[in-house]
Amino acid sequence: MNSDFHYYATYCAAILSGYSHEEAMTICYSDQLVDLCSKTLLQELKAPASAATTQLQLELMDARTDIVGLQDITRIWSSFHFLPRDLDAKPHKKCSKTYLNKYRLICGPNGELVKMTVELAKEKGLQAVGLAMHILADTWAHTYFAGTPSMVINNTNYHFYELISGEEGEIRRKITFRHSASLPDDLENSVYTSSLPQNSENSIMNLGHGRAGHLPDYSFIRYLYLPAWGEYEEFTKDNPSDYHHAFCQMIYAMKYLRGVNDEFETDQYDTEAIEPYDEEIDSIIRKRQPDASADWKAFGEKLSGQTIEPFDLMRYQGEYKNASENEKNDTFIGQFIIAALAQKSMVTNQIFRRGSKLAGYSVDYGKKGFRGDKAYRMLIERLEGMDK
């Protein structure tokens, strides 16, 4: 998903779930910040680099693919962009533990972890809400891909077709992938940019949906292909339907986070809230365009009657930089960092509990006390603050 959905559509969902304009702005800003909070940015702010929620393209190129580097990559991408659907999943055929650990990281909606993610954000501030909405929405867009470099899971091949509905019914149009990052996708002719094919299992090119280009990020597109892990079965990805579900589930989740709903259950969608606008939302989602920001923005402004300011990465940086050490955690970015560390800690622990070290080692503070990365002391300080 791109900023059109993470920023503007999230704003719309927040308004529809009952948040005020100011609250909705905080939520959608935090949602979009997940795609920009890199180590480089955090270093510039003198904030803990462990709180990074994404990696820039060149950070990835520079990333080491030894065990520590791979764990770092997996922690970031599995925690925030490719939340695993089922950490206890098993493929049909008998397989090695190495394969199983990667297979279990395949992203998808309505898993146990998405429920834990939303519950973790409860009463943790609006930044935590925005962060959770990013992760929830991405479980829909990034279905079938894993947040770890893996050729055997994330690779694709020439059998890749776009499904186009016309007057004569639905037709299959072969998708051509090219590997030039500077050229824009050619939507008219189904020519899209994807990462280079690499035969190395742990190559960065095999991270997430890189091999399928930006297709998962376009709300209008429907396509079918052979996922590397899919045992030669054709999979159809229906983005308009998935984005619609994501939007309704975000409203349902935010109503839970606001305290309107008592609990958050998976596979529940607030379709009632969007009933008056269903046609309008559907037309935005299905419109064939690389960026739907303008349409979502207009819809959001109609809903709230307020102007949605464009995303500005610098907006809260001064506040964080100028705050004293004691006050940093109370700033906008400080709150976001704590929410990010908590999410990373939770996901790493869940993966580690299944006997997989792909996301690193997790130490249970309740049982073994504090060990490891010092940045996570912030979580303990917050816990102690809440106890007082």
Add this chain to the structure above:
Amino acid sequence: MSYWQRIKNILIGIAFLIFSLDLFFFPREEFQYVALILCILLFVRGIRQLIFYFSMARHMVGGKTVLYRAVIVLDLAMFCIGLVSVSSFVIMIYLLIFYGYSGAVDILRANEARHFGTKVWKTKMVNGIIRLVFAILLFVLGLIFYSTDLLIYGFCVSLVYSGIMRIITSFRKTAIVYIQ
């Protein structure tokens, strides 16, 4: 990182440092070993690809190509043993290209960091420039003078760097704390 991975990393790092010193002081005597090691690496790579196929890639769509590649790499390793004394210069050139590429990536990364306004880009930039210039210089001088010694010294530097990096990485704290 587990204790075993840390120990393994430190040992490999130390081995890199010892080997680079050995190569630095006795370049001619040791060079045959470098070439031989490269052949062994090809062989190990082929075996690893075979293991990779049977443990993982056999589940993958198009996974058979991994098997074919493994067989080709193994075949190449056998072929290379016969070329050790002839192709040493070419092997060194190949190593230098890789070294230069990693320097170029460092420069791009440092430039990106600078663009974001961080203050930690200078060391990376200097490091990248030194490596890139060093690689180009050795490459050009190597081609002009057809001197394998020059290339070997360049290779020594990259080995020292890799060895030190491995040892430093082994001491990094990596565990993530989970608080319920």
